[in-house]
Structure formats: structure tokens, C-alpha cells
Amino acid sequence: MLWSLFKILVFVAIIGLLALGGHFLMQTSGGVQITVAGTEFTLGPLQSVIALGVLVLAVWLFFKLLSLLVATLKFLNGDETALSRYFDRSREQRGYQALADGLMALASGEGRIAMTKASKAEKLLNKPELTDLLVAQAAEMTGDTKKASDTYKKLVTNSATRFVGVRGIMKQKLAEGDDETARKLAEKALAIKPRHEETQDVLLNLQTKAQDWAGARSTLTSKLKAGYLPRDVFKRRDAVLALSEAKGILDEGATVEQQERAIEANRLSPDLVPAAAMAARAYIAKGKSRAATKILKKAWEVRPHPDLAHAFAEIEPDETPEQRVRRFTALTRIHPENMETRLILAELNIVAEDFPEARRALGDVVEKRGDARAYTLMAAVERGEGATDAVVQGWLAKALNAPRGPQWVCDNCHDIQPEWGPVCQNCHSFDTLSWQTPQTPEIATATGVHMLPLIVGALESQTEEPETVETAEDDDVVEVTVDAVEVADDAEAQKQV
Numbered sequence: 001m002l003w004s005l006f007k008i009l010v011f012v013a014i015i016g017l018l019a020l021g022g023h024f025l026m027q028t029s030g031g032v033q034i035t036v037a038g039t040e041f042t043l044g045p046l047q048s049v050i051a052l053g054v055l056v057l058a059v060w061l062f063f064k065l066l067s068l069l070v071a072t073l074k075f076l077n078g079d080e081t082a083l084s085r086y087f088d089r090s091r092e093q094r095g096y097q098a099l100a101d102g103l104m105a106l107a108s109g110e111g112r113i114a115m116t117k118a119s120k121a122e123k124l125l126n127k128p129e130l131t132d133l134l135v136a137q138a139a140e141m142t143g144d145t146k147k148a149s150d151t152y153k154k155l156v157t158n159s160a161t162r163f164v165g166v167r168g169i170m171k172q173k174l175a176e177g178d179d180e181t182a183r184k185l186a187e188k189a190l191a192i193k194p195r196h197e198e199t200q201d202v203l204l205n206l207q208t209k210a211q212d213w214a215g216a217r218s219t220l221t222s223k224l225k226a227g228y229l230p231r232d233v234f235k236r237r238d239a240v241l242a243l244s245e246a247k248g249i250l251d252e253g254a255t256v257e258q259q260e261r262a263i264e265a266n267r268l269s270p271d272l273v274p275a276a277a278m279a280a281r282a283y284i285a286k287g288k289s290r291a292a293t294k295i296l297k298k299a300w301e302v303r304p305h306p307d308l309a310h311a312f313a314e315i316e317p318d319e320t321p322e323q324r325v326r327r328f329t330a331l332t333r334i335h336p337e338n339m340e341t342r343l344i345l346a347e348l349n350i351v352a353e354d355f356p357e358a359r360r361a362l363g364d365v366v367e368k369r370g371d372a373r374a375y376t377l378m379a380a381v382e383r384g385e386g387a388t389d390a391v392v393q394g395w396l397a398k399a400l401n402a403p404r405g406p407q408w409v410c411d412n413c414h415d416i417q418p419e420w421g422p423v424c425q426n427c428h429s430f431d432t433l434s435w436q437t438p439q440t441p442e443i444a445t446a447t448g449v450h451m452l453p454l455i456v457g458a459l460e461s462q463t464e465e466p467e468t469v470e471t472a473e474d475d476d477v478v479e480v481t482v483d484a485v486e487v488a489d490d491a492e493a494q495k496q497v
């Protein structure tokens with residue numbers, strides 16, 4: 001409403017000004033004198049203004065006519081015209097229609113139709129960056145890998161489609177199982193698009209598979225930089241990779257670099273058990289037993305683990321069993337109720353031949369959460385306290401049927417692995433091993449259980465067998481835990497001394 005009023009006011013003002021201007025011009029004297037071929041024309045002020053307007057119009061008309069003339073000349077010369085443009089447009093339209101049909105066929109899984117449409121679009125459009133993509137996809141769908149790879153190679157030559165081409169060839173190499181070439185291509189693709197998440201994952205996977213830990217660490221860092229990885233996950237995985245670097249060097253003999261890597265891995269992720277154990281060993285090698293103790297105590301606080309206990313024992317290899325029990329209180333008092341703590345304490349006391357103390361350490365573990373290791377230890381305690389063979393064999397028979405307790409289990413494929421590694425041996429996924437009790441506890445086979453009376457009977461006939469621990473060792477069917485075997489060895493050695 002206000003706006004209309006404003007427009008009306010402006011209109012009235014312009015009319016008023018024009019009238020005022022015309023009136024002013026008529027009032028003023030003088031004008032323009034033009035001499036054309038000896039005749040003089042005298043124009044008044046108003047007439048001069050009108051004449052100027054006519055002149056401007058004439059110039060505009062002249063240029064218009066000139067451009068029309070040029071266009072006519074071009075037409076006669078055979079240049080692009082409205083007519084040829086019409087045909088071009090129709091050709092382009094049919095090309096895009098073919099492209100759209102091809103995409104539709106691709107989405108509906110009709111590879112052959114997609115292929116036909118793609119070659120039609122290729123002819124009509126002359127835009128290889130568009131049609132090549134369709135051809136490559138259609139060729140993949142129809143299983144024509146040769147055609148697909150040729151098209152990907154064409155895409156690589158164009159800077160706009162280079163990434164798509166490299167990625168396509170990379171995927172083909174992955175499918176062929178040529179990991180080495182695929183890794184190089186993934187590196188190339190990432191150089192073009194450093195933030196491409198899928199390629200980062202592929203490269204990381206291939207690098208860990210090829211044990212290129214340094215390369216994997218740099219890929220992991222670019223994942224963090226691109227914002228695809230939370231910082232805590234990055235730290236943990238970086239630690240795993242640093243540890244893997246240390247492990248690789250360990251195979252060729254302990255070096256300073258290996259020690260530093262292990263210590264770095266532990267610093268990055270103090271709760272990573274293998275890193276803590278390896279870092280502690282690195283410190284032991286350097287003669288820094290206090291630093292080793294500190295690291296192991298810190299890791300034990302997060303999670304008691306047999307590997308930590310082993311490393312802790314290595315700090316003082318020459319101490320007596322009694323001294324060892326005393327030194328271990330630094331660890332065992334941290335989580336006194338933890339299953340692992342109690343088993344370790346029982347083992348140490350068995351080696352020190354303090355059987356009542358070992359029995360006290362085991363406590364109700366045997367009744368509540370008995371596994372093969374706990375039952376084996378119980379058998380050793382019973383034998384140490386002079387129980388009959390029947391009692392000892394009873395415990396060993398139980399161990400045969402009991403679950404094996406926590407182990408390194410892959411979170412991805414649930415495969416059980418004998419020792420920790422950065423990559424699952426079964427499914428090759430990275431950083432998926434965790435220390436846990438398997439969901440399907442490894443129980444001895446049905447045959448094993450049925451054989452039990454025979455085995456126990458055989459054992460009963462060998463009553464002259466003096467050593468408990470030897471019984472456990474000879475019984476091949478019972479796969480006793482590594483720890484128990486070591487304890488057995490130690491006890492034996494102790495007795496021989």
C-alpha cells in the first residue's frame with residue numbers, strides 16, 4: 001500500500017519535472033545552428049533535445065542492421081546457424097536420454113542394457129568423462145573385467161576422473177588378490193584425495209596385512225586429521241602399530257630402537273597389556289628394573305594379566321621362590337579379589353611349597369569360576385599336601401572338562417589365538433584381539449570325556465608315580481596352561497636343588 005503510494009508520487013514528480021524542463025527550454029533563448037549543403041537550419045532548445053534523441057535512435061538502428069548483415073553473411077558462408085544448433089540440441093538430448101537409460105539399467109542390475117545405452121550415449125554425446133564411468137560400471141556388472149579395466153585406464157588419463165580410474169583398478173586388483181599392486185594404487189589414490197575415507201581404510205588394511213607398520217601409522221594419522229577417528233581410538237591403534245614395529249625388530253634381536261618403540265607404545269596406551277610387558281622387558285634389558293616395575297604395576301591396575309606377571313617375574317630372575325612371593329605382593333595387593341591375582345598367588349606359593357597358603361589364595365575360585373588352570377593348580381595343592389591319587393586325579397579329570405579361561409579372542413570372528421598380535425590371524429582385521437573368556441568355551445571333545453574312566457584307571461595303576469606335577473605333565477589329554485607347566489618345571493628344579 002505504502003509502496004504503491006510511493007510509486008504514484010515518484011511518477012507525478014517525474015511528469016512535473018519533465019513539464020518544468022520543457023517549459024524552461026521554451027523560455028530559454030538561443031539554440032543550435034546546423035549548416036547542411038549551404039542551407040542553415042536553426043533549431044530551438046526543445047527541438048535540439050528532440051533531434052539528439054532521434055540521432056541516438058538512428059545510430060542504434062545502424063548497428064542492428066550491421067549485425068544482421070554479418071549474420072546473413074555467416075549463414076551464406078555455412079557457419080553454425082539456428083538450424084544446425086537445432087540438430088545439435090536434438091542429438092545432445094538423445095545422448096543424455098541414452099545416458100539416463102543406461103544409469104537406470106545399471107541401477108536395476110541390467111548390465112547388458114546399460115552397456116548398449118552407454119555406447120549409444122558415447123557416440124551421441126562425445127563426453128568421455130561421463131560415458132566412460134557408465135561403461136566401466138556396466139562392464140563390471142556383466143563381468144567383462146577386461147573392458148572395465150581398459151575404461152578405468154582411460155579415466156586415469158583425464159585429470160577430472162583420475163581418482164575414479166585409480167580406485168577402479170585398485171578394486172580390481174583387490175578382487176584378484178594382488179595386494180601389493182592394490183596397496184600402491186591406494187597410495188596413489190590417496191595422494192589425489194587425501195581425505196577419502198574408504199581408500200584410507202583399504203590402505204590401512206593392506207599395510208597392516210603387509211606388516212608395513214610405519215606406513216600404517218602415517219595412514220592412521222591422516223585418518224585422525226580428516227576427522228574420521230576419535231582421538232582415543234587413534235592413540236590406542238597408534239600404540240598397537242608402534243608395538244608391532246617393536247615386535248618386528250625383536251625378531252632380528254633386541255635393538256635400542258625396538259626398546260624405544262615398545263616404551264613409546266606403552267606411553268601411548270598404558271593399558272595395552274602386550275605393550276606394557278614388552279616395554280617392561282625393554283627396561284629390564286636396559287637394567288632399569290624400577291621403571292619396569294612401575295609400568296607393570298600401572299598396567300596391572302587396569303587389568304591383571306598372566307603376561308604382565310611373567311614380565312614381572314623376569315625383573316629378578318635369580319631370586320628364591322620365597323623372595324618372589326614377597327616381591328609379587330607389589331602386584332597382588334592391587335586387585336586382591338581378581339581371579340588372575342589369586343591364580344598367580346597360588347602358583348607362586350605352590351612353587352614355594354607353601355601349600356596351605358596356595359589353597360587360601362585359590363579360595364572359592366574353584367567352586368565359583370573353576371577353569372582348567374584353577375583345577376590343575378588345585379590338583380598340585382592336593383598332591384603337595386599329601387592327598388591320595390584318587391583326589392588328585394579327581395581334580396585333573398575336572399580340569400579336562402573345564403573351560404579354558406580367558407584367552408586372546410578376535411572381536412570380529414571370535415577366533416581364539418595363542419598369542420597377541422596386531423592383526424587377527426584368521427580374518428586379518430586390525431586391532432580386534434582382546435583378552436576375554438571365549439563365548440563357546442573350549443571343552444574337551446565328547447570322545448575325550450568318554451575316555452576319562454580309562455585315563456583315570458590308567459593313572460591309578462601307576463601309583464608309584466611320585467610327583468604331582470609330573471602327573472599333570474604326562475597327561476597329554478589335559479592341555480594344562482603354560483603357567484602351570486612352568487610352575488611344574490620350577491618346582492622340579494627346586495626339588496633337584
Ligand SMILES: [Zn+2]
Nearest residue numbers: 410413424427
Ligand atoms: Zn578375526
